[in-house]
Amino acid sequence: MDVDTRLLRYFAAVAEEGSLTGAAERLFVSQPALTKQIRRLEEDLGVRLFARSRSGMALTEAGREFASRVPALLDGWDEAVQATGRAARVLRLGFLDAGAVGAVPEVIAEFRQARPEWRVELRQFDWSDPSAGLARGEADAAVVRLPFPGQERLTVRQLFVEERGVLLPARHPLANRETVEFRELWDEPFVAAGAETGAWREHWLATEERDGHPVRVGAVTGRPDEWLGAVASGCVALAPVSAARFHSHPDVVFRPVRGVSPSRVGLARPRGRTHEAALDELLEAITQRLRRT
Amino acid sequence: MDVDTRLLRYFAAVAEEGSLTGAAERLFVSQPALTKQIRRLEEDLGVRLFARSRSGMALTEAGREFASRVPALLDGWDEAVQATGRAARVLRLGFLDAGAVGAVPEVIAEFRQARPEWRVELRQFDWSDPSAGLARGEADAAVVRLPFPGQERLTVRQLFVEERGVLLPARHPLANRETVEFRELWDEPFVAAGAETGAWREHWLATEERDGHPVRVGAVTGRPDEWLGAVASGCVALAPVSAARFHSHPDVVFRPVRGVSPSRVGLARPRGRTHEAALDELLEAITQRLRRT
DNA sequence: TGCTTCTATAACCTGGTGGCATGGATGTGG
DNA sequence: CCACATCCATGCCACCAGGTTATAGAAGCA
Known part of the structure; x- marks a missing residue:
C-alpha cells in the first residue's frame, strides 16, 4: 500500500x-x-x-x-x-525576491573558490512559503523577509532594513506623486499573499499601520509575475525599494510611502546544525557582506 | 517536502x-x-x-x-x-472470486461467535494483484488461486482443486457442445489479466497446454464485470466451474474443457505471523471446512 | 554505416485531489 | 419548542500530477 x-x-x-x-x-x-x-x-x-x-x-x-x-x-x-543533502555537498540557499539577495551571488562565487568541493544553489521560492524552503526542508538556509510564521522555530539573524514603498498602476491618480502617504492607500485594493502565510501577509498589507481600518484585498497571489500583473490591472501592493529595480513592468510604477514600517531582511537556518562547518562559513560570509546598521 | x-x-x-x-x-x-x-x-x-x-x-x-x-x-x-491492523482487531481476508471462497462466510460467522472481540472482513481484490491484497499489505490472509507470482514469499496451503472450463459467447459455434477440447480453443481470442501478473496470467491462458501454439489475446481486464463483458462481445476465457454459478450473463455460457489442468485454490498468509492466535484460529477453521483431497 | 540500447522529450488522457455549496445530524439558548 | 450553531458528509466541478505512446538523441558495437 x-x-x-x-x-x-x-x-x-x-x-x-x-x-x-x-x-x-x-x-x-x-x-x-x-x-x-x-x-x-x-x-x-x-x-x-x-x-x-x-x-x-x-x-x-x-x-x-x-x-x-x-x-x-x-x-x-x-x-x-x-x-542526503549533506552527502551531496550541496548548500541550498532559498530566497523569495532578488532584492533581498543583493550581493549574495558574489559571496557564493568567492565561497566556491575557498571550498570547491561544495556546490551552492540559489533557489527561489514563491510566497506560499515565506520561509523560502526552510519549513519544508527544501533549503538549508534562506534569505528571508521578517517577520514570517514559523520564524520562532529557526535561527534568524537580521541583515539589514529597507524602506517600503508602493507599486501602483501607471494610470493611478497617485502615480504622479513624488511620495505617497500610506493613509491615502487605505481604501485601495491590495494584492495579498495566501492566508496560510499569516503574519507575513499581514505585514505586507500593513494591517498594523491602518489604525483598524479594514483591508480591501483585490487579488491573492504567490508569484512575482502574477503579483506584478495584478498591479498592472488595477491593484496596489507594498514592496521594498529594491523591487523597483528588479521588477519592472510598463504599466507599473514605484513610489516611496510614508507611514509604513521598513522591511527587515534576515538570514535564517534550522536550529539543529545540518551541514556543520561549510554552511557556517557561507552564512558568516554572507552576513559580513550584507550586514548594514 | x-x-x-x-x-x-x-x-x-x-x-x-x-x-x-x-x-x-x-x-x-x-x-x-x-x-x-x-x-x-x-x-x-x-x-x-x-x-x-x-x-x-x-x-x-x-x-x-x-x-x-x-x-x-x-x-x-x-x-x-x-x-494498526493488529490494534484494530480486524482480520482482513482477501479473495478474488466468490467461487473460491465457498463456505468461508459460514466459517466467519462461527468465528464471530467464538471470538466476538475480532471483526473479520472479506475484501475482494481485482486481478491486478493475484495475491488478493497480501502483496501490498492490504489483507492479513487470502483465498487465492495458484500459482501466482510472489507466492514464494508467502506461506501457502492448498485447499482444494477445481476443474476448469471455458466461458463462451452464447452464439459461439462451440457453445452448443456438451464438452470442448482445449485444442479447439487455441486460436480463439482470450481475455487475459495484466502483464504484471506473470505466471498467473500464463496459467489462465493455459500457455503450458498449448504445445507452443501462440496465444491470441483479445482483451486485457482486471475486473469480473469487464471480464464477462469481454466474453459477451466475442472473446473466450478459461474459468473454474464455480464461475458458472457466480457469474451469469445472458450472452455467456460455460462449458467444461478437456485438456487443461484444474485450478488449485489455496490459503495464503505472510511468513511472519502478524495477528498471532486469532488469525491462526480462523485460518485453521477455514482449512478444516474447505479442504478436499 | 547501420543496429542496439540507453535516457530524454512531446503530446495527450485519465483519475485523484481540492474547492465551493449544501445537506443532515445533534446539541444549545432564547 | 423553535431557531441557531457546529460538526461531518456529499455532489459537482476544475485542475494537475502521473501515466501512456511515439519519437528523438547520444553512444557503443559489429
Whole structure:
C-alpha cells in the first residue's frame, strides 16, 4: 500500500486537533478535502481510525496505535532528506525576491573558490512559503523577509532594513506623486499573499499601520509575475525599494510611502546544525557582506 | 517536502537495477514515467541522485546515502500498517472470486461467535494483484488461486482443486457442445489479466497446454464485470466451474474443457505471523471446512 | 554505416485531489 | 419548542500530477 507523507501529516493534524474542521483550518485546506483524505486512509488501511461524533473526531484504539507511529515516520523521512543533502555537498540557499539577495551571488562565487568541493544553489521560492524552503526542508538556509510564521522555530539573524514603498498602476491618480502617504492607500485594493502565510501577509498589507481600518484585498497571489500583473490591472501592493529595480513592468510604477514600517531582511537556518562547518562559513560570509546598521 | 512511498519504491528499483529501462520493466510502468518521477525526486531534494550515462544510471554519493535509508523508511511504514491492523482487531481476508471462497462466510460467522472481540472482513481484490491484497499489505490472509507470482514469499496451503472450463459467447459455434477440447480453443481470442501478473496470467491462458501454439489475446481486464463483458462481445476465457454459478450473463455460457489442468485454490498468509492466535484460529477453521483431497 | 540500447522529450488522457455549496445530524439558548 | 450553531458528509466541478505512446538523441558495437 502506498501513502503520501502529506496524508500522514493530515492524519496527525486531525488526531491532535480532534476535529476535521479544526485541522482543516490549521492545514489550510478545506474541510471536505480532509474528510475525503481521512476516509481514504481508513479505507486503504481497512481500519477505522476515528470515531465520528457531533463533537468531533476521537481516535479509536487502532487510531492511537497508528498515531503513535506516524511522528517517527515523518521524522525518519526528514532525517533522510537532510542526510542526503549533506552527502551531496550541496548548500541550498532559498530566497523569495532578488532584492533581498543583493550581493549574495558574489559571496557564493568567492565561497566556491575557498571550498570547491561544495556546490551552492540559489533557489527561489514563491510566497506560499515565506520561509523560502526552510519549513519544508527544501533549503538549508534562506534569505528571508521578517517577520514570517514559523520564524520562532529557526535561527534568524537580521541583515539589514529597507524602506517600503508602493507599486501602483501607471494610470493611478497617485502615480504622479513624488511620495505617497500610506493613509491615502487605505481604501485601495491590495494584492495579498495566501492566508496560510499569516503574519507575513499581514505585514505586507500593513494591517498594523491602518489604525483598524479594514483591508480591501483585490487579488491573492504567490508569484512575482502574477503579483506584478495584478498591479498592472488595477491593484496596489507594498514592496521594498529594491523591487523597483528588479521588477519592472510598463504599466507599473514605484513610489516611496510614508507611514509604513521598513522591511527587515534576515538570514535564517534550522536550529539543529545540518551541514556543520561549510554552511557556517557561507552564512558568516554572507552576513559580513550584507550586514548594514 | 512531501513524498509518496511509491516514489521511494521507484527510486529503490532504479538504484538496484542500475537502469531506468530495467526498473521500469520490473515495476510495470513505462520508462518515461520513471524518468519523470526520478527527475522530480531529484529536483525536490535539490540533489543529483544518479549519474546518467549511456549504460544506465549509477548512484552518486548522495544517492547512496539516500538509498541506504530508503529501505528503513519503507519497512517502518509497513510495520505501522501492520501494527494498526493488529490494534484494530480486524482480520482482513482477501479473495478474488466468490467461487473460491465457498463456505468461508459460514466459517466467519462461527468465528464471530467464538471470538466476538475480532471483526473479520472479506475484501475482494481485482486481478491486478493475484495475491488478493497480501502483496501490498492490504489483507492479513487470502483465498487465492495458484500459482501466482510472489507466492514464494508467502506461506501457502492448498485447499482444494477445481476443474476448469471455458466461458463462451452464447452464439459461439462451440457453445452448443456438451464438452470442448482445449485444442479447439487455441486460436480463439482470450481475455487475459495484466502483464504484471506473470505466471498467473500464463496459467489462465493455459500457455503450458498449448504445445507452443501462440496465444491470441483479445482483451486485457482486471475486473469480473469487464471480464464477462469481454466474453459477451466475442472473446473466450478459461474459468473454474464455480464461475458458472457466480457469474451469469445472458450472452455467456460455460462449458467444461478437456485438456487443461484444474485450478488449485489455496490459503495464503505472510511468513511472519502478524495477528498471532486469532488469525491462526480462523485460518485453521477455514482449512478444516474447505479442504478436499 | 547501420543496429542496439540507453535516457530524454512531446503530446495527450485519465483519475485523484481540492474547492465551493449544501445537506443532515445533534446539541444549545432564547 | 423553535431557531441557531457546529460538526461531518456529499455532489459537482476544475485542475494537475502521473501515466501512456511515439519519437528523438547520444553512444557503443559489429
